[in-house]
Amino acid sequence: MAVIGVELAGRGYDVQVGHGLLANAGELTEGFIRKDRVAAVADRNSHRAHGQQLEHALAAKGVSIDWFITQPGEGAKSWGVLEKLLDWLLERGVERGDHIFALGGGVVGDLTGFAAAVLKRGCGFVQIPTTLLAQVDSSVGGKTAINTAAGKNLVGAFHQPALVLADTGTLDTLPPREMGAGYAEVIKYGILGDRTFFEWCKENGAKVTARDPAALEYAVTQSVQAKARIVAEDERETTGTRALLNLGHTFGHALEAETGFSDALLHGEAVALGMVLAARYSARREYISLDNAARITAAIDKAGLRSEIASLGLECSGDQLAAHMLHDKKMDAGTLPFILLRGIGQAFVDKQVDMADIAAFLGEQLQAH
Template identity: 65%
Template sequence: MAVIPVAIAGAPYEVRIEAGLLARAGEHCRPFLRKNRVAIVTDENVAAEWQAPVTASFDAVGIASDWLILPPGESTKGWEQLARVVDWLLALEVERKDNIVALGGGVIGDLTGFAASMVKRGCGFIQIPTTLLAQVDSSVGGKTAINTPAGKNLVGAFHQPSLVLADPLALDTLPLRDTRAGYAEVVKYGLIDDAPFFEWCEANGAKLLAGDSAARETAIAKSVAAKARIVAADEKETAGIRALLNLGHTFGHALEAETGFSDRLLHGEGVALGMVLAARFSARQGLMSGQDAGRIVAHMEAVGLPSSLKALGLDCSGRRLSDHMLHDKKMDAGTLPFLLLRGIGETFLAKDVDLNEVAAFLDEELRG
């Protein structure tokens, strides 16, 4: 089992990575539970696969489980379901020192973590991520949030989990499209500051997506270690270090908004295309070589992730997409910092990007 510490000042925790952890969830969670009951939030798809074995794992250590099963999908991450989770936890008389469990992908982790940050002014929670995206990204670092009509993740809180359990076997139950979407966040860590890891992705990405267990465990452990290092240095994104984790997200969130935060474009697919656009824009600005930008495009194509804005088939202008960016939570004093690249493994925060240039660039990309 790989155990990766996340050294957050005042709230350190571990990420444990091993095949079979879901079947032993109760054993790992038991030391973090004060009572003989635990509240578990999940969605319908995850419950169909994992409710029975996870319940059995808690039963085996003398813990009864209460389950709240929500609808699947991005639309669950909003006010209505947040209120439902909070009211349910209060009805169960959850206390501040209790830990609840978030079992699912990024939507469930974000929603449950945010609810935990609010109940009794903050109770504990344990993340058990069941998608690749959640295992390598959203379950680590304490960002919790919901979406609103104004934009994605605009209402939330920093609230660190008490423990994260990542079981690569959970990925066997996912559609390939969902695993691909999560893989975009794996590639991101190579593009941020680890060129050798991007090379590893080029060599092993197809094996990971095909189900190779060793490749999956390596990718999860490497990604979690990279994120743990970054969030420990800048927990609340105030020093400019954690912002590097947003590579591809400014473009990606605009695309998600334009497609209605729907299954037309999954979050990870938006990030993948966002990283392509960040690379191509960086090359257009003379910041990185066209050869490096081409490698990024080629790898996304090779693993079946979106690599062309024109292919998305949007009926909008570059200006409309750039206007979506004005609602980005990273806006600071009226300006929007962009994550751009000087090369593979050389991401940096640019604070002088002209949105008019971005709009013109996006018009060109929309035309192909």
């Protein structure tokens, strides 16, 4: 087991990574439970797969669980579900000193974290991520949000968890496609800031997605350590350092929007495509070589992830994809910063990108291959 500290001024917390943590959740979360009942949020799938184990772990400490169950998928990150969750928490008398448990993937963590942020102006929550994507990315760092008609994650708050338990054993129930989507966020850390880890991912990506225990724990631990360093330096994304974590996301969110934020393109799959596009656009701007862009594309492709947006069969133009980006929450004074690359492991923020050129580039990519 690995324990990674997320060091924030006066309110750091631990991320524990290992196999079998859920079975010991009663002991590991004991310091965050004040009553004989806790409120927990899960989607239908995570509750079915892991809810009973969490119940047994807490029951060993004399604690029972009240469950709020959502439907799986991005649809749960909505005003309507948030309102129902908040009313449910208030009905159960959840207080500011209590901790809400979030058992599931990134959607559950985002929804629960945002509810915790606004309930009585802020109460605690414990993240128990059960997808690879959530374990290496969304459960760490305190970004919480819901989606709106205008776009993804546009209403939210920075609200850090009190503890993250990343039990790699929970990934045994994930479909292969979900493992691949999570792996995109793993290799992202190599592409944006650690060429050595990128090379490791190229050689070991298949082991990670096949759930090899050693490779999986190493990948999750390295990813969390990388994110913890960045979050500690720039918690609220004000200096530009944390913005690097958005590599692939601006392109990816546009693709998600065009596919209706549906299962046609999972978030991690969109990020993988977005990183390919960011690499190719970096080469277009002559920041990196075509060879390096091709190496990133090959690494994404080797992991079994989509590397060509033409494969989505979208009936849209580059202008339409670029228009989705104008709703991005990172828009500032009418400009949209892009995370581009000066090399593998050398991401940077470019605030001088011409959206007309982005539209032309995306139009070319839609027609390629």
